[in-house]
Amino acid sequence: MVCGWLFRLAGALAFCWAALAAAAPLSAGVDPVSAIGLSTSVLQERHDRLQLADAIAAYQAGQFTPGKSPVLNFGIGAKPVWIHFVVDNPGATPVRRMLSIETAWLDRIEVYFLHQGKTVAADRVGDRQAFAQRPLASRYFVFDQAFGVGVSEVFVRVETPDPMVVPIYLLNPETSRVRQTRQEFSYGIVYGFLLALMAYNAILYLSLRSSRYLYYALYLAMFVAMNVSYTGHGFAWLWPDSVAWEQWSNPILMFLYAVSGLLFAIKFLDLRLYFPRVQKVVIGYCAVFGGLLVAALLSDSQKYALFVSFSFVFLFTGVMLFLGAISVHAGQKAAKYFLIAAITGMVGGMLTTLSVWGFIPHNSWTFRAVEIGMLVDATLLALALGHQFRVGQEEKLRAERLAQLDPLTSLNNRRAFYDRTSPPWSHAIRHQHATSIMLLDIDRFKQINDNQGHAHGDAVLKAIADILRQSVRQGDVLARWGGEEFIVFLPETTLDEATALAERLRVAIAGMRIPCETGATTITASFGIAQQANHPSSLDALIAAADECLYTSKQQGRNRVSGSLANQCPTLARP
Numbered sequence: 001m002v003c004g005w006l007f008r009l010a011g012a013l014a015f016c017w018a019a020l021a022a023a024a025p026l027s028a029g030v031d032p033v034s035a036i037g038l039s040t041s042v043l044q045e046r047h048d049r050l051q052l053a054d055a056i057a058a059y060q061a062g063q064f065t066p067g068k069s070p071v072l073n074f075g076i077g078a079k080p081v082w083i084h085f086v087v088d089n090p091g092a093t094p095v096r097r098m099l100s101i102e103t104a105w106l107d108r109i110e111v112y113f114l115h116q117g118k119t120v121a122a123d124r125v126g127d128r129q130a131f132a133q134r135p136l137a138s139r140y141f142v143f144d145q146a147f148g149v150g151v152s153e154v155f156v157r158v159e160t161p162d163p164m165v166v167p168i169y170l171l172n173p174e175t176s177r178v179r180q181t182r183q184e185f186s187y188g189i190v191y192g193f194l195l196a197l198m199a200y201n202a203i204l205y206l207s208l209r210s211s212r213y214l215y216y217a218l219y220l221a222m223f224v225a226m227n228v229s230y231t232g233h234g235f236a237w238l239w240p241d242s243v244a245w246e247q248w249s250n251p252i253l254m255f256l257y258a259v260s261g262l263l264f265a266i267k268f269l270d271l272r273l274y275f276p277r278v279q280k281v282v283i284g285y286c287a288v289f290g291g292l293l294v295a296a297l298l299s300d301s302q303k304y305a306l307f308v309s310f311s312f313v314f315l316f317t318g319v320m321l322f323l324g325a326i327s328v329h330a331g332q333k334a335a336k337y338f339l340i341a342a343i344t345g346m347v348g349g350m351l352t353t354l355s356v357w358g359f360i361p362h363n364s365w366t367f368r369a370v371e372i373g374m375l376v377d378a379t380l381l382a383l384a385l386g387h388q389f390r391v392g393q394e395e396k397l398r399a400e401r402l403a404q405l406d407p408l409t410s411l412n413n414r415r416a417f418y419d420r421t422s423p424p425w426s427h428a429i430r431h432q433h434a435t436s437i438m439l440l441d442i443d444r445f446k447q448i449n450d451n452q453g454h455a456h457g458d459a460v461l462k463a464i465a466d467i468l469r470q471s472v473r474q475g476d477v478l479a480r481w482g483g484e485e486f487i488v489f490l491p492e493t494t495l496d497e498a499t500a501l502a503e504r505l506r507v508a509i510a511g512m513r514i515p516c517e518t519g520a521t522t523i524t525a526s527f528g529i530a531q532q533a534n535h536p537s538s539l540d541a542l543i544a545a546a547d548e549c550l551y552t553s554k555q556q557g558r559n560r561v562s563g564s565l566a567n568q569c570p571t572l573a574r575p
Helices: 002-021 052-060 173-208 211-230 233-237 243-268 276-298 302-329 335-357 369-403 414-431 445-452 454-471 495-510 539-555
Strands: 041-044 072-076 081-089 095-101 108-115 118-125 141-147 150-159 163-166 168-171 435-442 477-482 485-491 513-516 519-522 525-531 561-565
Touching: 041 052, 052 081, 052 150, 072 081, 072 302, 072 335, 081 163, 081 168, 095 150, 095 173, 108 141, 118 141, 150 163, 163 335, 168 173, 173 211, 173 369, 211 233, 211 243, 211 369, 233 243, 243 276, 243 302, 243 369, 276 302, 302 335, 335 369, 414 435, 414 477, 414 485, 414 539, 435 445, 435 454, 435 495, 435 539, 445 454, 454 477, 454 485, 454 495, 454 513, 485 495, 495 525, 495 561, 525 539, 539 561
Parallel strands: 525 561
Antiparallel strands: 041 081, 072 163, 081 150, 095 141, 095 168, 108 118, 108 150, 435 485, 435 525, 477 485, 513 519
16 A cells, blocks of 8 residues: 555656646747747756657656756757657647757757657758758758647757757748848858958968968958858858768867967967067967867767867967967057957857857857957957058168168268159250259368267268258259268259359358367368250269369369369369
C-alpha cells in the first residue's frame, strides 16, 4: 500500500513538472515580436542520441525545462539539444507560417511538425549539407509550414560544435519577407561601405606604394570575409557546394581577420621604429595561436579550433587597445584616431563574442555589435590614414622647401634659382624680351671674417640679404649664389634699369653699419650687370657675362657697378 501511494505521488509530481515545463502555446494568428525562446522547453542529450519518439516520451515525462531567454543559447561545444513548442490555430482553416532558425553555422537541424499526435512534416538541414538541399534558398534555416486547425507541436533537434545560438522565429510569410529584406539591406550598407573603402585604399596603395594602405585594405577584406562566413552569406553566394570549407571557414577567417588587424597596427604605428620588442611579442602571439589552430586542423577538432579562434579574437581587441595607448603615450598624433578606433572595435567585438558565448543576452544589437564597431573603426582609421598622409605631404613639402633655401639667409639657393628662372627665361627667349642678371659680391669679406669672426660675417650676409629682399620686385628671382655672392634674375628689365637698381643697392649697402664688439662694420659691394643680347644664348652664358662685369668692378677698385650686353663686357685677365 505504501509503495502504491509513493508511485501515485511520483506520478503526480511528474505530471505537475510536465505542466510547469510546458510553455504557453503560440497563437498561429499572431506574429511574436521577438524570438520565441520563452515559449519553448528544452532537453539536452546526455549520452545516447535521442530519436523523435524518445524526445516525445521525455517531454511527456516532464524532462524538458522551460526556455530561459527569447534567444536560446547553450554555448560552444554544447551537447545536442531538443527544443519543443506548441502552436495553436484557433481558426477554421490551416494557417501558413515561416519557421526560421536564424543562426547560419548550425551543423545539423532536424525539425518535426506534429498534428494530433502524428508527424505531418519533417526536415533535416544544416551546414553539413550543400546549400541547394535546403527547403528554401535562405542563408538561415527556414521552413514553410501550414499549421492545421487546433494544436500542433514542433520538435527541433540541434547539433553543432560551434556556439549553439538558436534564435527561432515564427512569422507569417509577408512579415518574414519584410524582415529578411531589411536584414539584407542593412548588410548591403555594411558591405558596400567596407568594400568601397577597401577598393579606395587598394588604389591608394597602387598610386603611392605605401604598404599601410595595402595592409588596411587587407584588414577590411578579412573582416568582410569573416562576416560573410559566419552570417551565412558566404555559403549562400560564394561556396554553396563546399561543405568542408563551410565547416572550417569560421575559425580560419576569424584568425586571419585578427592577424591582418595586427599587421596593419604594426605598419600604421611604426612598431619596428618605436617599439621593436612589442612588435616581436605581437608576432610571437600570432605565431602561438596560429600553431594552436594548425594543431586543431590536423586533429580535425572543429570545437578546439573555434575555441582557439574565439580566444584569439577576444584577446586581439585588447592588444589593439594596448598598442594604441602606448603609441599615444609616445607622442604619435595619428595614434589618437587608432586608439579611439580600437576602443570601438573592442567594445563591438566583445559584445558580439559574449553574446555568442552566452554570457550576455543575444539579440540583433549584441550580435551585430562587431559590425557597428567595425564601421566606426574603419571610418576612424581612414581618417587616421588621411591624417598621416597629410602630415607626410606637409613634411615632404617642407623638406623640399628647405632643400631650396639657403639656411643662413633664407634666400633661394642655386638649385632653386634655376628651378624658378626656367619659365621666365624661356618666355623671354621666345618673345625676345629684355632680361638682365645682377651679380654682387661683398668686398673684402674674408677680412671681415678674419677680424670679427664668422658669427659677425654671418650677420653681414643676413643684412645684405634683407636689403636685397626689400628691394627686388615680385617677379624677380633672388638667390644666394655662394659664399659672399648674391644673384638677381631681372625679367622685363633693360641694362639701364638693372644698372640703376644696382646703383641704389650699392649706395644702400655702403651706408650700412653692422654692430660688432669693436663698434660697427662698414661694408661695400661690387656689382656686375649683363643683359640678354639680341641673339639668344643660354642662361648660364648670361650669368657668365654678369660675372665678367663683376670681375671688372673688382679690378677697377670695388664698390662700383659694371654692366654690358651679354658677351660685350670687357674681359680682364684674372690672376
